[in-house]
Amino acid sequence: MLELDIESADLTNALLSLSESGVVCILDSCGVGHLGSHLLIAGITPTDVREIAGDSADHSLEIFDQSLAEPKLVSFFSISYDLGSELQGTGVESSDPAEPQIFIARFDALIIHDYDTGRTHIAGNEQRAEILQSAAKTEISDRVEKCSARSDISQAEYYTAVEAIREQIRCGDTYQANLTHRITCRLPDATSPQTVFKRLRKRHPAPFAAFFARGNSTVISGSPERFFRSTFGDRRITTSPIKGTRPRGSDPDEDAALRQELLSSGKDRAENTMIVDLLRNDLGRICKFGSVTAEKDLRSRRTSVAVSLGIDGFRTASAAYQAV
Structure with missing residues:
Protein backbone atom coordinates (compact mmCIF):
# COMPACT_ATOMS: atom_id res chain seq x y z
CA MET A 1 0.00 0.00 0.00
CA LEU A 2 1.16 3.51 -0.80
CA GLU A 3 1.35 5.83 2.21
CA LEU A 4 0.04 9.36 1.71
CA ASP A 5 1.29 12.42 3.54
CA ILE A 6 -2.07 13.89 4.50
CA GLU A 7 -3.77 14.71 7.79
CA SER A 8 -7.32 13.58 8.53
CA ALA A 9 -8.74 17.12 8.30
CA ASP A 10 -7.14 17.71 4.88
CA LEU A 11 -8.25 14.26 3.76
CA THR A 12 -11.87 15.01 4.67
CA ASN A 13 -11.72 18.34 2.84
CA ALA A 14 -10.22 16.70 -0.24
CA LEU A 15 -12.83 13.95 -0.36
CA LEU A 16 -15.72 16.37 0.12
CA SER A 17 -14.28 18.69 -2.52
CA LEU A 18 -14.08 15.84 -5.03
CA SER A 19 -17.66 14.86 -4.20
CA GLU A 20 -18.90 18.20 -5.53
CA SER A 21 -18.25 17.02 -9.08
CA GLY A 22 -18.25 13.22 -8.91
CA VAL A 23 -19.26 10.07 -7.08
CA VAL A 24 -17.42 9.73 -3.75
CA CYS A 25 -18.25 7.28 -0.96
CA ILE A 26 -16.98 7.70 2.61
CA LEU A 27 -17.36 5.45 5.65
CA ASP A 28 -16.05 7.36 8.66
CA SER A 29 -15.62 6.39 12.32
CA CYS A 30 -14.83 10.06 13.06
CA GLY A 31 -12.12 8.99 15.50
CA VAL A 32 -14.74 7.83 18.02
CA GLY A 33 -13.40 4.29 18.41
CA HIS A 34 -16.46 2.18 19.24
CA LEU A 35 -16.64 -1.60 18.61
CA GLY A 36 -13.23 -1.47 17.00
CA SER A 37 -14.15 1.25 14.51
CA HIS A 38 -11.06 3.42 14.04
CA LEU A 39 -10.86 4.00 10.29
CA LEU A 40 -12.00 6.32 7.55
CA ILE A 41 -12.45 4.34 4.32
CA ALA A 42 -13.28 6.08 1.06
CA GLY A 43 -13.56 5.50 -2.66
CA ILE A 44 -13.12 8.11 -5.40
CA THR A 45 -13.46 7.87 -9.18
CA PRO A 46 -15.54 4.67 -9.38
CA THR A 47 -14.99 2.22 -12.22
CA ASP A 48 -18.76 1.88 -12.54
CA VAL A 49 -21.95 2.99 -10.82
CA ARG A 50 -25.27 1.21 -10.92
CA GLU A 51 -28.72 2.10 -9.68
CA ILE A 52 -31.21 -0.76 -9.47
CA ALA A 53 -34.85 0.29 -9.52
CA GLY A 54 -38.18 -0.98 -10.78
CA ASP A 55 -37.32 -4.68 -10.47
CA SER A 56 -38.80 -7.17 -8.07
CA ALA A 57 -37.02 -7.22 -4.72
CA ASP A 58 -35.66 -10.73 -5.27
CA HIS A 59 -34.27 -9.89 -8.72
CA SER A 60 -32.70 -6.68 -7.39
CA LEU A 61 -30.88 -8.72 -4.75
CA GLU A 62 -29.66 -11.21 -7.35
CA ILE A 63 -28.08 -8.34 -9.30
CA PHE A 64 -26.67 -7.02 -6.03
CA ASP A 65 -24.96 -10.33 -5.23
CA GLN A 66 -23.47 -10.48 -8.73
CA SER A 67 -22.05 -6.97 -8.35
CA LEU A 68 -20.36 -7.85 -5.06
CA ALA A 69 -18.77 -10.97 -6.55
CA GLU A 70 -16.13 -9.05 -8.58
CA PRO A 71 -12.87 -9.94 -6.74
CA LYS A 72 -10.76 -6.99 -7.96
CA LEU A 73 -13.22 -4.23 -7.08
CA VAL A 74 -14.59 -2.89 -3.80
CA SER A 75 -18.27 -1.96 -3.57
CA PHE A 76 -19.97 0.77 -1.57
CA PHE A 77 -23.75 0.52 -1.60
CA SER A 78 -26.99 1.82 -0.15
CA ILE A 79 -30.27 -0.09 0.08
CA SER A 80 -33.61 1.69 0.32
CA TYR A 81 -36.11 1.17 3.12
CA ASP A 82 -38.72 0.45 0.44
CA LEU A 83 -36.80 -2.63 -0.69
CA GLY A 84 -36.82 -3.99 2.86
CA SER A 85 -40.55 -3.37 3.14
CA GLU A 86 -41.15 -5.18 -0.16
CA LEU A 87 -39.11 -8.18 1.02
CA GLN A 88 -41.17 -8.33 4.22
CA GLY A 89 -44.46 -7.88 2.37
CA THR A 90 -45.35 -4.69 4.24
CA GLY A 91 -46.53 -1.44 2.72
CA VAL A 92 -44.74 1.89 2.74
CA GLU A 93 -46.73 5.06 3.35
CA SER A 94 -44.28 7.58 1.86
CA SER A 95 -42.30 5.97 -0.90
CA ASP A 96 -39.76 8.15 -2.71
CA PRO A 97 -39.93 7.25 -6.42
CA ALA A 98 -36.55 8.91 -7.05
CA GLU A 99 -34.74 6.63 -4.57
CA PRO A 100 -33.19 3.54 -6.20
CA GLN A 101 -33.80 0.20 -4.55
CA ILE A 102 -30.03 -0.37 -4.52
CA PHE A 103 -27.17 1.99 -5.37
CA ILE A 104 -23.76 0.41 -5.99
CA ALA A 105 -20.46 2.15 -6.75
CA ARG A 106 -17.41 -0.02 -7.42
CA PHE A 107 -13.84 1.19 -6.97
CA ASP A 108 -10.38 -0.09 -7.89
CA ALA A 109 -8.75 1.67 -4.92
CA LEU A 110 -9.49 2.42 -1.28
CA ILE A 111 -8.27 5.42 0.68
CA ILE A 112 -7.79 4.35 4.30
CA HIS A 113 -7.03 6.64 7.24
CA ASP A 114 -6.28 5.09 10.64
CA TYR A 115 -7.28 7.45 13.47
CA ASP A 116 -5.25 5.43 15.97
CA THR A 117 -1.95 5.88 14.11
CA GLY A 118 -2.73 9.05 12.15
CA ARG A 119 -1.50 7.38 8.94
CA THR A 120 -3.21 7.34 5.54
CA HIS A 121 -2.72 4.74 2.80
CA ILE A 122 -4.15 3.95 -0.60
CA ALA A 123 -4.77 0.30 -1.46
CA GLY A 124 -5.24 -0.70 -5.08
CA ASN A 125 -4.81 1.66 -8.02
CA GLU A 126 -2.19 4.10 -6.71
CA GLN A 127 -2.88 6.56 -9.53
CA ARG A 128 -5.93 7.66 -7.56
CA ALA A 129 -3.50 9.30 -5.12
CA GLU A 130 -2.76 12.07 -7.62
CA ILE A 131 -6.43 13.01 -7.81
CA LEU A 132 -6.67 13.10 -4.03
CA GLN A 133 -3.50 15.13 -3.52
CA SER A 134 -4.65 17.74 -6.04
CA ALA A 135 -7.73 18.44 -3.90
CA ALA A 136 -5.98 18.21 -0.51
CA LYS A 137 -5.69 21.96 0.09
CA THR A 138 -9.33 22.71 -0.66
CA GLU A 139 -11.25 24.06 2.32
CA ILE A 140 -14.87 22.99 2.81
CA SER A 141 -16.92 25.21 5.10
CA ASP A 142 -18.89 23.73 7.99
CA ARG A 143 -21.20 26.74 8.23
CA VAL A 144 -24.81 25.61 7.93
CA GLU A 145 -27.67 28.08 7.57
CA LYS A 146 -30.91 27.49 9.45
CA CYS A 147 -33.79 25.98 7.52
CA SER A 148 -37.39 25.10 8.29
CA ALA A 149 -38.50 21.48 8.66
CA ARG A 150 -41.76 19.90 7.53
CA SER A 151 -43.19 16.53 8.58
CA ASP A 152 -45.16 14.39 6.14
CA ILE A 153 -47.84 13.74 8.80
CA SER A 154 -49.56 16.02 11.29
CA GLN A 155 -49.34 15.71 15.06
CA ALA A 156 -52.92 14.42 15.16
CA GLU A 157 -52.15 11.78 12.52
CA TYR A 158 -49.08 10.70 14.50
CA TYR A 159 -51.09 10.29 17.71
CA THR A 160 -53.71 8.30 15.81
CA ALA A 161 -50.99 5.98 14.48
CA VAL A 162 -49.62 5.49 18.01
CA GLU A 163 -53.07 4.52 19.30
CA ALA A 164 -53.49 2.08 16.40
CA ILE A 165 -50.21 0.39 17.33
CA ARG A 166 -51.21 0.20 21.00
CA GLU A 167 -54.45 -1.48 19.98
CA GLN A 168 -52.52 -4.01 17.86
CA ILE A 169 -50.34 -4.78 20.89
CA ARG A 170 -53.41 -5.24 23.12
CA CYS A 171 -54.87 -7.63 20.53
CA GLY A 172 -51.65 -9.62 20.36
CA ASP A 173 -51.11 -8.82 16.68
CA THR A 174 -47.63 -7.39 17.30
CA TYR A 175 -45.18 -6.76 20.11
CA GLN A 176 -42.88 -4.38 18.27
CA ALA A 177 -43.52 -1.58 15.81
CA ASN A 178 -41.27 1.04 14.27
CA LEU A 179 -43.34 4.17 13.70
CA THR A 180 -41.40 6.57 11.51
CA HIS A 181 -42.18 9.61 9.44
CA ARG A 182 -40.30 11.73 6.94
CA ILE A 183 -39.04 15.21 7.79
CA THR A 184 -38.16 17.42 4.84
CA CYS A 185 -35.87 20.46 4.95
CA ARG A 186 -35.05 22.69 2.00
CA LEU A 187 -31.40 23.68 2.31
CA PRO A 188 -30.48 27.33 1.72
CA ASP A 189 -28.33 28.00 -1.34
CA ALA A 190 -25.26 28.55 0.83
CA THR A 191 -25.61 25.13 2.50
CA SER A 192 -24.45 22.03 0.62
CA PRO A 193 -24.47 18.33 1.55
CA GLN A 194 -20.71 18.65 2.03
CA THR A 195 -21.08 21.40 4.64
CA VAL A 196 -23.83 19.45 6.41
CA PHE A 197 -21.63 16.36 6.72
CA LYS A 198 -18.58 18.31 7.84
CA ARG A 199 -20.57 20.07 10.55
CA LEU A 200 -22.28 16.84 11.60
CA ARG A 201 -19.01 14.93 12.07
CA LYS A 202 -17.55 17.90 13.98
CA ARG A 203 -20.50 18.52 16.32
CA HIS A 204 -21.79 14.94 16.62
CA PRO A 205 -19.00 12.50 15.67
CA ALA A 206 -20.38 8.98 15.22
CA PRO A 207 -18.52 5.68 14.84
CA PHE A 208 -20.59 4.65 11.81
CA ALA A 209 -20.92 7.86 9.84
CA ALA A 210 -21.20 7.85 6.06
CA PHE A 211 -21.28 10.25 3.12
CA PHE A 212 -22.27 8.95 -0.32
CA ALA A 213 -22.30 11.52 -3.13
CA ARG A 214 -24.25 9.45 -5.65
CA GLY A 215 -24.39 11.93 -8.53
CA ASN A 216 -28.04 12.98 -8.43
CA SER A 217 -28.42 12.66 -4.66
CA THR A 218 -26.40 12.41 -1.46
CA VAL A 219 -26.75 10.09 1.53
CA ILE A 220 -25.49 11.42 4.88
CA SER A 221 -25.44 9.29 8.01
CA GLY A 222 -24.32 9.95 11.56
CA SER A 223 -25.21 6.58 13.08
CA PRO A 224 -23.93 5.48 16.50
CA GLU A 225 -25.14 1.93 15.81
CA ARG A 226 -23.58 -0.91 13.84
Missing part, protein backbone atom coordinates in the same frame (compact mmCIF):
# COMPACT_ATOMS: atom_id res chain seq x y z
CA PHE A 227 -26.25 -2.61 11.72
CA PHE A 228 -24.18 -5.69 11.03
CA ARG A 229 -20.61 -6.73 10.31
CA SER A 230 -19.70 -9.81 8.28
CA THR A 231 -16.26 -11.29 7.65
CA PHE A 232 -15.30 -13.36 4.63
CA GLY A 233 -12.87 -15.88 6.16
CA ASP A 234 -14.88 -17.43 8.98
CA ARG A 235 -18.26 -16.09 7.69
CA ARG A 236 -19.02 -14.59 11.10
CA ILE A 237 -21.86 -12.08 11.13
CA THR A 238 -22.38 -9.73 14.08
CA THR A 239 -25.07 -7.18 14.87
CA SER A 240 -24.89 -4.69 17.76
CA PRO A 241 -28.25 -2.98 18.37
CA ILE A 242 -28.57 0.01 20.67
CA LYS A 243 -31.68 0.27 22.81
CA GLY A 244 -31.98 2.71 25.68
CA THR A 245 -30.56 6.22 25.84
CA ARG A 246 -30.18 9.09 28.27
CA PRO A 247 -29.10 12.70 27.71
CA ARG A 248 -25.45 13.51 28.31
CA GLY A 249 -24.59 14.95 31.70
CA SER A 250 -23.18 18.42 32.22
CA ASP A 251 -20.09 16.98 33.95
CA PRO A 252 -18.40 13.56 34.40
CA ASP A 253 -20.22 12.82 37.67
CA GLU A 254 -23.66 13.45 36.17
CA ASP A 255 -22.64 11.43 33.10
CA ALA A 256 -21.70 8.49 35.34
CA ALA A 257 -24.98 8.74 37.28
CA LEU A 258 -27.05 8.77 34.09
CA ARG A 259 -25.10 5.81 32.73
CA GLN A 260 -25.70 3.82 35.92
CA GLU A 261 -29.39 4.73 35.88
CA LEU A 262 -29.63 3.41 32.32
CA LEU A 263 -27.81 0.18 33.08
CA SER A 264 -30.15 -0.41 36.05
CA SER A 265 -33.36 0.36 34.15
CA GLY A 266 -35.74 -2.60 33.95
CA LYS A 267 -37.65 -1.01 31.07
CA ASP A 268 -34.53 -0.55 28.95
CA ARG A 269 -33.27 -4.04 29.78
CA ALA A 270 -36.63 -5.45 28.65
CA GLU A 271 -36.37 -3.50 25.39
CA ASN A 272 -32.87 -4.86 24.82
CA THR A 273 -34.07 -8.40 25.51
CA MET A 274 -36.85 -7.97 22.96
CA ILE A 275 -34.58 -6.73 20.17
CA VAL A 276 -31.96 -9.39 20.95
CA ASP A 277 -34.59 -12.14 20.62
CA LEU A 278 -35.74 -10.64 17.32
CA LEU A 279 -32.24 -10.38 15.84
CA ARG A 280 -31.20 -13.77 17.18
CA ASN A 281 -34.15 -15.23 15.29
CA ASP A 282 -33.18 -13.31 12.12
CA LEU A 283 -29.58 -14.53 12.26
CA GLY A 284 -30.78 -18.06 12.94
CA ARG A 285 -32.36 -18.09 9.48
CA ILE A 286 -28.99 -17.70 7.72
CA CYS A 287 -26.48 -19.10 10.26
CA LYS A 288 -25.30 -22.59 11.10
CA PHE A 289 -27.50 -24.33 13.64
CA GLY A 290 -26.33 -23.64 17.20
CA SER A 291 -23.81 -20.95 16.20
CA VAL A 292 -25.87 -17.87 17.18
CA THR A 293 -24.93 -16.43 20.57
CA ALA A 294 -25.74 -13.21 22.43
CA GLU A 295 -23.90 -11.25 25.08
CA LYS A 296 -25.48 -11.53 28.51
CA ASP A 297 -24.50 -8.15 29.92
CA LEU A 298 -25.45 -4.71 28.67
CA ARG A 299 -22.56 -2.56 27.48
CA SER A 300 -22.54 1.23 27.83
CA ARG A 301 -21.19 3.51 25.12
CA ARG A 302 -18.20 5.69 25.97
CA THR A 303 -19.22 8.63 23.79
CA SER A 304 -22.93 8.76 24.63
CA VAL A 305 -25.26 7.49 27.31
CA ALA A 306 -26.63 4.45 25.50
CA VAL A 307 -26.44 0.69 25.90
CA SER A 308 -26.01 -2.13 23.42
CA LEU A 309 -25.63 -5.89 23.15
CA GLY A 310 -23.83 -7.98 20.55
CA ILE A 311 -25.31 -10.99 18.76
CA ASP A 312 -23.27 -13.07 16.35
CA GLY A 313 -23.27 -16.31 14.41
CA PHE A 314 -21.63 -18.03 11.45
CA ARG A 315 -23.32 -17.89 8.06
CA THR A 316 -24.04 -21.13 6.27
CA ALA A 317 -22.12 -21.80 3.06
CA SER A 318 -25.24 -21.04 1.00
CA ALA A 319 -26.08 -17.74 2.73
CA ALA A 320 -24.81 -15.05 0.36
CA TYR A 321 -25.39 -11.34 0.96
CA GLN A 322 -28.70 -11.66 -0.86
CA ALA A 323 -29.89 -13.82 2.06
CA VAL A 324 -28.53 -11.38 4.64
Whole structure:
Protein backbone atom coordinates (compact mmCIF):
# COMPACT_ATOMS: atom_id res chain seq x y z
CA MET A 1 0.00 0.00 0.00
CA LEU A 2 1.16 3.51 -0.80
CA GLU A 3 1.35 5.83 2.21
CA LEU A 4 0.04 9.36 1.71
CA ASP A 5 1.29 12.42 3.54
CA ILE A 6 -2.07 13.89 4.50
CA GLU A 7 -3.77 14.71 7.79
CA SER A 8 -7.32 13.58 8.53
CA ALA A 9 -8.74 17.12 8.30
CA ASP A 10 -7.14 17.71 4.88
CA LEU A 11 -8.25 14.26 3.76
CA THR A 12 -11.87 15.01 4.67
CA ASN A 13 -11.72 18.34 2.84
CA ALA A 14 -10.22 16.70 -0.24
CA LEU A 15 -12.83 13.95 -0.36
CA LEU A 16 -15.72 16.37 0.12
CA SER A 17 -14.28 18.69 -2.52
CA LEU A 18 -14.08 15.84 -5.03
CA SER A 19 -17.66 14.86 -4.20
CA GLU A 20 -18.90 18.20 -5.53
CA SER A 21 -18.25 17.02 -9.08
CA GLY A 22 -18.25 13.22 -8.91
CA VAL A 23 -19.26 10.07 -7.08
CA VAL A 24 -17.42 9.73 -3.75
CA CYS A 25 -18.25 7.28 -0.96
CA ILE A 26 -16.98 7.70 2.61
CA LEU A 27 -17.36 5.45 5.65
CA ASP A 28 -16.05 7.36 8.66
CA SER A 29 -15.62 6.39 12.32
CA CYS A 30 -14.83 10.06 13.06
CA GLY A 31 -12.12 8.99 15.50
CA VAL A 32 -14.74 7.83 18.02
CA GLY A 33 -13.40 4.29 18.41
CA HIS A 34 -16.46 2.18 19.24
CA LEU A 35 -16.64 -1.60 18.61
CA GLY A 36 -13.23 -1.47 17.00
CA SER A 37 -14.15 1.25 14.51
CA HIS A 38 -11.06 3.42 14.04
CA LEU A 39 -10.86 4.00 10.29
CA LEU A 40 -12.00 6.32 7.55
CA ILE A 41 -12.45 4.34 4.32
CA ALA A 42 -13.28 6.08 1.06
CA GLY A 43 -13.56 5.50 -2.66
CA ILE A 44 -13.12 8.11 -5.40
CA THR A 45 -13.46 7.87 -9.18
CA PRO A 46 -15.54 4.67 -9.38
CA THR A 47 -14.99 2.22 -12.22
CA ASP A 48 -18.76 1.88 -12.54
CA VAL A 49 -21.95 2.99 -10.82
CA ARG A 50 -25.27 1.21 -10.92
CA GLU A 51 -28.72 2.10 -9.68
CA ILE A 52 -31.21 -0.76 -9.47
CA ALA A 53 -34.85 0.29 -9.52
CA GLY A 54 -38.18 -0.98 -10.78
CA ASP A 55 -37.32 -4.68 -10.47
CA SER A 56 -38.80 -7.17 -8.07
CA ALA A 57 -37.02 -7.22 -4.72
CA ASP A 58 -35.66 -10.73 -5.27
CA HIS A 59 -34.27 -9.89 -8.72
CA SER A 60 -32.70 -6.68 -7.39
CA LEU A 61 -30.88 -8.72 -4.75
CA GLU A 62 -29.66 -11.21 -7.35
CA ILE A 63 -28.08 -8.34 -9.30
CA PHE A 64 -26.67 -7.02 -6.03
CA ASP A 65 -24.96 -10.33 -5.23
CA GLN A 66 -23.47 -10.48 -8.73
CA SER A 67 -22.05 -6.97 -8.35
CA LEU A 68 -20.36 -7.85 -5.06
CA ALA A 69 -18.77 -10.97 -6.55
CA GLU A 70 -16.13 -9.05 -8.58
CA PRO A 71 -12.87 -9.94 -6.74
CA LYS A 72 -10.76 -6.99 -7.96
CA LEU A 73 -13.22 -4.23 -7.08
CA VAL A 74 -14.59 -2.89 -3.80
CA SER A 75 -18.27 -1.96 -3.57
CA PHE A 76 -19.97 0.77 -1.57
CA PHE A 77 -23.75 0.52 -1.60
CA SER A 78 -26.99 1.82 -0.15
CA ILE A 79 -30.27 -0.09 0.08
CA SER A 80 -33.61 1.69 0.32
CA TYR A 81 -36.11 1.17 3.12
CA ASP A 82 -38.72 0.45 0.44
CA LEU A 83 -36.80 -2.63 -0.69
CA GLY A 84 -36.82 -3.99 2.86
CA SER A 85 -40.55 -3.37 3.14
CA GLU A 86 -41.15 -5.18 -0.16
CA LEU A 87 -39.11 -8.18 1.02
CA GLN A 88 -41.17 -8.33 4.22
CA GLY A 89 -44.46 -7.88 2.37
CA THR A 90 -45.35 -4.69 4.24
CA GLY A 91 -46.53 -1.44 2.72
CA VAL A 92 -44.74 1.89 2.74
CA GLU A 93 -46.73 5.06 3.35
CA SER A 94 -44.28 7.58 1.86
CA SER A 95 -42.30 5.97 -0.90
CA ASP A 96 -39.76 8.15 -2.71
CA PRO A 97 -39.93 7.25 -6.42
CA ALA A 98 -36.55 8.91 -7.05
CA GLU A 99 -34.74 6.63 -4.57
CA PRO A 100 -33.19 3.54 -6.20
CA GLN A 101 -33.80 0.20 -4.55
CA ILE A 102 -30.03 -0.37 -4.52
CA PHE A 103 -27.17 1.99 -5.37
CA ILE A 104 -23.76 0.41 -5.99
CA ALA A 105 -20.46 2.15 -6.75
CA ARG A 106 -17.41 -0.02 -7.42
CA PHE A 107 -13.84 1.19 -6.97
CA ASP A 108 -10.38 -0.09 -7.89
CA ALA A 109 -8.75 1.67 -4.92
CA LEU A 110 -9.49 2.42 -1.28
CA ILE A 111 -8.27 5.42 0.68
CA ILE A 112 -7.79 4.35 4.30
CA HIS A 113 -7.03 6.64 7.24
CA ASP A 114 -6.28 5.09 10.64
CA TYR A 115 -7.28 7.45 13.47
CA ASP A 116 -5.25 5.43 15.97
CA THR A 117 -1.95 5.88 14.11
CA GLY A 118 -2.73 9.05 12.15
CA ARG A 119 -1.50 7.38 8.94
CA THR A 120 -3.21 7.34 5.54
CA HIS A 121 -2.72 4.74 2.80
CA ILE A 122 -4.15 3.95 -0.60
CA ALA A 123 -4.77 0.30 -1.46
CA GLY A 124 -5.24 -0.70 -5.08
CA ASN A 125 -4.81 1.66 -8.02
CA GLU A 126 -2.19 4.10 -6.71
CA GLN A 127 -2.88 6.56 -9.53
CA ARG A 128 -5.93 7.66 -7.56
CA ALA A 129 -3.50 9.30 -5.12
CA GLU A 130 -2.76 12.07 -7.62
CA ILE A 131 -6.43 13.01 -7.81
CA LEU A 132 -6.67 13.10 -4.03
CA GLN A 133 -3.50 15.13 -3.52
CA SER A 134 -4.65 17.74 -6.04
CA ALA A 135 -7.73 18.44 -3.90
CA ALA A 136 -5.98 18.21 -0.51
CA LYS A 137 -5.69 21.96 0.09
CA THR A 138 -9.33 22.71 -0.66
CA GLU A 139 -11.25 24.06 2.32
CA ILE A 140 -14.87 22.99 2.81
CA SER A 141 -16.92 25.21 5.10
CA ASP A 142 -18.89 23.73 7.99
CA ARG A 143 -21.20 26.74 8.23
CA VAL A 144 -24.81 25.61 7.93
CA GLU A 145 -27.67 28.08 7.57
CA LYS A 146 -30.91 27.49 9.45
CA CYS A 147 -33.79 25.98 7.52
CA SER A 148 -37.39 25.10 8.29
CA ALA A 149 -38.50 21.48 8.66
CA ARG A 150 -41.76 19.90 7.53
CA SER A 151 -43.19 16.53 8.58
CA ASP A 152 -45.16 14.39 6.14
CA ILE A 153 -47.84 13.74 8.80
CA SER A 154 -49.56 16.02 11.29
CA GLN A 155 -49.34 15.71 15.06
CA ALA A 156 -52.92 14.42 15.16
CA GLU A 157 -52.15 11.78 12.52
CA TYR A 158 -49.08 10.70 14.50
CA TYR A 159 -51.09 10.29 17.71
CA THR A 160 -53.71 8.30 15.81
CA ALA A 161 -50.99 5.98 14.48
CA VAL A 162 -49.62 5.49 18.01
CA GLU A 163 -53.07 4.52 19.30
CA ALA A 164 -53.49 2.08 16.40
CA ILE A 165 -50.21 0.39 17.33
CA ARG A 166 -51.21 0.20 21.00
CA GLU A 167 -54.45 -1.48 19.98
CA GLN A 168 -52.52 -4.01 17.86
CA ILE A 169 -50.34 -4.78 20.89
CA ARG A 170 -53.41 -5.24 23.12
CA CYS A 171 -54.87 -7.63 20.53
CA GLY A 172 -51.65 -9.62 20.36
CA ASP A 173 -51.11 -8.82 16.68
CA THR A 174 -47.63 -7.39 17.30
CA TYR A 175 -45.18 -6.76 20.11
CA GLN A 176 -42.88 -4.38 18.27
CA ALA A 177 -43.52 -1.58 15.81
CA ASN A 178 -41.27 1.04 14.27
CA LEU A 179 -43.34 4.17 13.70
CA THR A 180 -41.40 6.57 11.51
CA HIS A 181 -42.18 9.61 9.44
CA ARG A 182 -40.30 11.73 6.94
CA ILE A 183 -39.04 15.21 7.79
CA THR A 184 -38.16 17.42 4.84
CA CYS A 185 -35.87 20.46 4.95
CA ARG A 186 -35.05 22.69 2.00
CA LEU A 187 -31.40 23.68 2.31
CA PRO A 188 -30.48 27.33 1.72
CA ASP A 189 -28.33 28.00 -1.34
CA ALA A 190 -25.26 28.55 0.83
CA THR A 191 -25.61 25.13 2.50
CA SER A 192 -24.45 22.03 0.62
CA PRO A 193 -24.47 18.33 1.55
CA GLN A 194 -20.71 18.65 2.03
CA THR A 195 -21.08 21.40 4.64
CA VAL A 196 -23.83 19.45 6.41
CA PHE A 197 -21.63 16.36 6.72
CA LYS A 198 -18.58 18.31 7.84
CA ARG A 199 -20.57 20.07 10.55
CA LEU A 200 -22.28 16.84 11.60
CA ARG A 201 -19.01 14.93 12.07
CA LYS A 202 -17.55 17.90 13.98
CA ARG A 203 -20.50 18.52 16.32
CA HIS A 204 -21.79 14.94 16.62
CA PRO A 205 -19.00 12.50 15.67
CA ALA A 206 -20.38 8.98 15.22
CA PRO A 207 -18.52 5.68 14.84
CA PHE A 208 -20.59 4.65 11.81
CA ALA A 209 -20.92 7.86 9.84
CA ALA A 210 -21.20 7.85 6.06
CA PHE A 211 -21.28 10.25 3.12
CA PHE A 212 -22.27 8.95 -0.32
CA ALA A 213 -22.30 11.52 -3.13
CA ARG A 214 -24.25 9.45 -5.65
CA GLY A 215 -24.39 11.93 -8.53
CA ASN A 216 -28.04 12.98 -8.43
CA SER A 217 -28.42 12.66 -4.66
CA THR A 218 -26.40 12.41 -1.46
CA VAL A 219 -26.75 10.09 1.53
CA ILE A 220 -25.49 11.42 4.88
CA SER A 221 -25.44 9.29 8.01
CA GLY A 222 -24.32 9.95 11.56
CA SER A 223 -25.21 6.58 13.08
CA PRO A 224 -23.93 5.48 16.50
CA GLU A 225 -25.14 1.93 15.81
CA ARG A 226 -23.58 -0.91 13.84
CA PHE A 227 -26.25 -2.61 11.72
CA PHE A 228 -24.18 -5.69 11.03
CA ARG A 229 -20.61 -6.73 10.31
CA SER A 230 -19.70 -9.81 8.28
CA THR A 231 -16.26 -11.29 7.65
CA PHE A 232 -15.30 -13.36 4.63
CA GLY A 233 -12.87 -15.88 6.16
CA ASP A 234 -14.88 -17.43 8.98
CA ARG A 235 -18.26 -16.09 7.69
CA ARG A 236 -19.02 -14.59 11.10
CA ILE A 237 -21.86 -12.08 11.13
CA THR A 238 -22.38 -9.73 14.08
CA THR A 239 -25.07 -7.18 14.87
CA SER A 240 -24.89 -4.69 17.76
CA PRO A 241 -28.25 -2.98 18.37
CA ILE A 242 -28.57 0.01 20.67
CA LYS A 243 -31.68 0.27 22.81
CA GLY A 244 -31.98 2.71 25.68
CA THR A 245 -30.56 6.22 25.84
CA ARG A 246 -30.18 9.09 28.27
CA PRO A 247 -29.10 12.70 27.71
CA ARG A 248 -25.45 13.51 28.31
CA GLY A 249 -24.59 14.95 31.70
CA SER A 250 -23.18 18.42 32.22
CA ASP A 251 -20.09 16.98 33.95
CA PRO A 252 -18.40 13.56 34.40
CA ASP A 253 -20.22 12.82 37.67
CA GLU A 254 -23.66 13.45 36.17
CA ASP A 255 -22.64 11.43 33.10
CA ALA A 256 -21.70 8.49 35.34
CA ALA A 257 -24.98 8.74 37.28
CA LEU A 258 -27.05 8.77 34.09
CA ARG A 259 -25.10 5.81 32.73
CA GLN A 260 -25.70 3.82 35.92
CA GLU A 261 -29.39 4.73 35.88
CA LEU A 262 -29.63 3.41 32.32
CA LEU A 263 -27.81 0.18 33.08
CA SER A 264 -30.15 -0.41 36.05
CA SER A 265 -33.36 0.36 34.15
CA GLY A 266 -35.74 -2.60 33.95
CA LYS A 267 -37.65 -1.01 31.07
CA ASP A 268 -34.53 -0.55 28.95
CA ARG A 269 -33.27 -4.04 29.78
CA ALA A 270 -36.63 -5.45 28.65
CA GLU A 271 -36.37 -3.50 25.39
CA ASN A 272 -32.87 -4.86 24.82
CA THR A 273 -34.07 -8.40 25.51
CA MET A 274 -36.85 -7.97 22.96
CA ILE A 275 -34.58 -6.73 20.17
CA VAL A 276 -31.96 -9.39 20.95
CA ASP A 277 -34.59 -12.14 20.62
CA LEU A 278 -35.74 -10.64 17.32
CA LEU A 279 -32.24 -10.38 15.84
CA ARG A 280 -31.20 -13.77 17.18
CA ASN A 281 -34.15 -15.23 15.29
CA ASP A 282 -33.18 -13.31 12.12
CA LEU A 283 -29.58 -14.53 12.26
CA GLY A 284 -30.78 -18.06 12.94
CA ARG A 285 -32.36 -18.09 9.48
CA ILE A 286 -28.99 -17.70 7.72
CA CYS A 287 -26.48 -19.10 10.26
CA LYS A 288 -25.30 -22.59 11.10
CA PHE A 289 -27.50 -24.33 13.64
CA GLY A 290 -26.33 -23.64 17.20
CA SER A 291 -23.81 -20.95 16.20
CA VAL A 292 -25.87 -17.87 17.18
CA THR A 293 -24.93 -16.43 20.57
CA ALA A 294 -25.74 -13.21 22.43
CA GLU A 295 -23.90 -11.25 25.08
CA LYS A 296 -25.48 -11.53 28.51
CA ASP A 297 -24.50 -8.15 29.92
CA LEU A 298 -25.45 -4.71 28.67
CA ARG A 299 -22.56 -2.56 27.48
CA SER A 300 -22.54 1.23 27.83
CA ARG A 301 -21.19 3.51 25.12
CA ARG A 302 -18.20 5.69 25.97
CA THR A 303 -19.22 8.63 23.79
CA SER A 304 -22.93 8.76 24.63
CA VAL A 305 -25.26 7.49 27.31
CA ALA A 306 -26.63 4.45 25.50
CA VAL A 307 -26.44 0.69 25.90
CA SER A 308 -26.01 -2.13 23.42
CA LEU A 309 -25.63 -5.89 23.15
CA GLY A 310 -23.83 -7.98 20.55
CA ILE A 311 -25.31 -10.99 18.76
CA ASP A 312 -23.27 -13.07 16.35
CA GLY A 313 -23.27 -16.31 14.41
CA PHE A 314 -21.63 -18.03 11.45
CA ARG A 315 -23.32 -17.89 8.06
CA THR A 316 -24.04 -21.13 6.27
CA ALA A 317 -22.12 -21.80 3.06
CA SER A 318 -25.24 -21.04 1.00
CA ALA A 319 -26.08 -17.74 2.73
CA ALA A 320 -24.81 -15.05 0.36
CA TYR A 321 -25.39 -11.34 0.96
CA GLN A 322 -28.70 -11.66 -0.86
CA ALA A 323 -29.89 -13.82 2.06
CA VAL A 324 -28.53 -11.38 4.64
